[in-house]
Amino acid sequence: ILAAGGYASASSSLQEAASNPAQWVMPTGDYANQRYSKLDKINKDNVGSMVPAWTFSTGVLRGHEGNPLVVGDTMYVHTPFPNIVYALDLNNDGVIKWRYEPKQDPNVIPVMCCDTVNRGVAYAPGEGDTPPMIILHQADTSVVALNADTGEQIWSVQNGDPSKGETGTAAPMVVKDKVYVGISGGEFGVRGSLTAYNLSDGKQAWRAYSTGPDDEMLMDPEKTMSLGKPVGKDSSLNTWEGDQWQIGGGTTWGWFAYDPDLNLVYYGTGNPSTWNPSQRPGDNKWSMTIMARDADTGMAKWVYQMTPHDEWDFDGVNEMILADIPVNGEDRKALVHFDRNGFAYTLDRETGELLVAKKYDPAVNWATEVVMDKNSDQYGRPQVVAEYSTEQNGEDVNTTGICPAALGTKDQQPASFSPKTGLFYVPTNHVCMDYEPFRVAYTAGQPYVGATLSMYPAPNSHGGMGNFIAWDAGTGEIKWSLPEQFSVWSGALATAGDVVFYGTLEGYLKAVDAQTGDELYSFKTPSGIIGNVMTYENQGKQYVGILSGIGGWAGIGLAAGLTDPNAGLGAVGGYAALSNYTALGGQLTVFTVP
């Protein structure tokens, strides 16, 4: 048992570990979610001669999201359900040091909305008597701390109840003496929350719900701010009919960020449940919201709801990238967020002030703009186009041609930021949809969706379903855009070598010039890529690692063997052609320049 405060410096030692570019110690690379590496041995001049150095099959099929960690000479690789963790010896072509395979009830699989994905494990440096740990967030919501050296289980705690549709897919984040864990299940009426557990013993430190009474949301009516004003009393309860907030979604299955100077943790909340907007009048706060919380107490410092009263399943969970960049000529401590709804937001991450909100795909049509006039009663709100309002068109009416589709202009696939170029590199979807809401009754553990969807490439465009873009978050402009046949469901990596990496659903790992977007390298990995590119150095050589394994929402047809075009919450039809390019898998490919 650790003395209180024994972990006081854990986050700083983790941050220190993250600042060594030879390692990759957090799922997101660093607390700022930049997914940027200072390594430059692989660079735009030599990346064309990059080759696979070694490979590793995870022994698991279906969607492989996230990326391995590298701590010292050890790589930690996780898998989708059943959530195996491998510790691989980097000095020895990935020989397996240890392997942890939890026993999980497979009944959790049917309550995972978007494949059996898992976005990665977290690393906690050792401190005092507590050894370094790997924290695994299982599909069944168990949070397990493993000894990083041996794989032995140190503690385990249950974060939710899969029989109610609560599942785990998000990567945990370690800050100081705590680990943050999100929850999935917006399509099952799960009430979202962020929970902090003590690293020392797995005890719950606090839980902050996305909806409900102020105290359960850890919101202070006076001190929690939204667009410059206190949120006021019952800010969530006021925006729901009756106790709908209890089954109102706002889940927290995306990425977390942390600013050590401000001691704030950032994340987004998901869609309100059900997908039939007529069933839940009101703004449905604080679904679809960027949250900034005190990292120690969980108290909300500021919040911003991007899509009040969602009518399209535009989950707000996408990552928050923290970057100090010029905005309208002024250096700002910015938070940049590429939302599912097709707007890219730049906010002041200290105050939550909205600085920029611009479409990052010209196809976006459900709203004309986000109002930036602080004096308008619409300030900060998207202006919905009636034609694409599934609420206004009503239940049992098929609203057609909405862009983006429910999986957004971007989904879980994280963007990266290069401080060298000042640009954000964003894997995007270029997909539109038809959406027909219908009335649905809530039954615990049963789908609570209430809409039939179909998806297709954005019309009158290049015919593909994705773009990989470079974005200037200070001005809200696309610098360049690379068309892709399918959505880019892989996380990007930018490096000091002026190279940006990403993967494609067909399975290509690509490297492009950070300035121009010119393709410098491409390799067909075994299966479609929905993992995130990472890099590390070992024995003086730089390596680039990527998980292949088609799946996730975009690949659900292949992953779950579905063929009805409307199945998989509407994604199967749109991505049907994927089966011409790739098959299921689960592999790590590690590249280097010889």
Added chain:
Amino acid sequence: ILAAGGYASASSSLQEAASNPAQWVMPTGDYANQRYSKLDKINKDNVGSMVPAWTFSTGVLRGHEGNPLVVGDTMYVHTPFPNIVYALDLNNDGVIKWRYEPKQDPNVIPVMCCDTVNRGVAYAPGEGDTPPMIILHQADTSVVALNADTGEQIWSVQNGDPSKGETGTAAPMVVKDKVYVGISGGEFGVRGSLTAYNLSDGKQAWRAYSTGPDDEMLMDPEKTMSLGKPVGKDSSLNTWEGDQWQIGGGTTWGWFAYDPDLNLVYYGTGNPSTWNPSQRPGDNKWSMTIMARDADTGMAKWVYQMTPHDEWDFDGVNEMILADIPVNGEDRKALVHFDRNGFAYTLDRETGELLVAKKYDPAVNWATEVVMDKNSDQYGRPQVVAEYSTEQNGEDVNTTGICPAALGTKDQQPASFSPKTGLFYVPTNHVCMDYEPFRVAYTAGQPYVGATLSMYPAPNSHGGMGNFIAWDAGTGEIKWSLPEQFSVWSGALATAGDVVFYGTLEGYLKAVDAQTGDELYSFKTPSGIIGNVMTYENQGKQYVGILSGIGGWAGIGLAAGLTDPNAGLGAVGGYAALSNYTALGGQLTVFTVP
């Protein structure tokens, strides 16, 4: 419907196709089973700079045996159960042209003795109205002809009955207007047979059993020869007690070879059932036998039983390699066979004359020699060492230290032959065993094994479980031997580039110098390799392809999730350390020199 004889030239056109080194049109590379390629763009001088060119995940886990075919610009990739077949476009990084997935009852899995393996599909060139076809031999013994251009099923025929333990793992072979199909199930008392089906319509042309009455074996008591003498009447029935031959094994799950000049097809038969020798007195003919049959009629021309009255499960199915080589100074039309029992046999393939029989691993101890004196009543018989006779030691006695183990000095992993060096390159096991027979009753569809085994590396040697050797079949000598930590369960490839390729159970693809055995290249593929290396040329570039996917008998612990050391017919304990090196997978890696 084809006119009779419509296929008269099919084998010659297949042979012609095989003679084009850009293609790989038979599982075995050519009818002679040499697994030799005339391609030399990848050669001993540049193979060190070989790199993966593209990769493909099959979407299936467990043991991936065999190798893809290449016909023109198309590659055909098969998988273990459920036996998917993919046609990949070689001009386009393996884009999927078509995909065939049979629906099979998974109840076949538990009656597959040694993992859910499949050793490959056969190709039949089109002729007349019949399109080019891919012949798939499924686990459930269905033999299916697919249109090679579209994947559409043309015909399907059932070769056996899985409810009796009859399964399919062997690759079919196409000769003229027929396709030959073997059967598995020696561990279930299945009576082995070779069956020829008409390519035109899938109708059975003939079936030749390994045991039983002469007419069912397609043997002529006067004309079928064994070691220079007619086999005589009831040659099989005489060597079994009662009707034990009906459940007596002699299955045919290995590779087939064909000599177009002699019009003979060659293959070996498996172990007699049960593994408890005391239960089946007699020589148990014609289990454990090399068969030479007329390719048109199936009539046996000559036979040679290598291990009469097997006491160790030394299945005789390993491939027959046809090569014209000097033996004792004289040029011979030889057949070379590396048997499970640890002896490498060189015979005259026209007459069945025994020319050489020598141990190809010095560890082999169960027999001192094979008697070569034609005048001896022991001519052609191995001289069993009493200490290692599980029959003489008796039921319920654990005979220890037998070398090789039941999986032999070599199992299904095929060797290759280089006409350039005159050497055979043999992936071997270096494993010994304890073997305790016990009485067992026959029940259809239930294991009929009757022995408990444990396996371990050959004692007093290099500590590893395998060697990769070069063998002179004219003299019966090992030229060089490369120790390996695990058995080499992968098939070898020799090329005109003076390189020999093989894979390891850890997952390494290795290239060695054909003359010296010096290692020239090594790459860690995603999963352990039990597939066979093949090569082809596309658009002027040579490629080397290998399937990864740990499994087979050696990898059954990983493949089936077994941990009891005696499980998996004794293989689990011996190969337990494999789990430190690799995990399940199913990937094709295609290499080239940039």
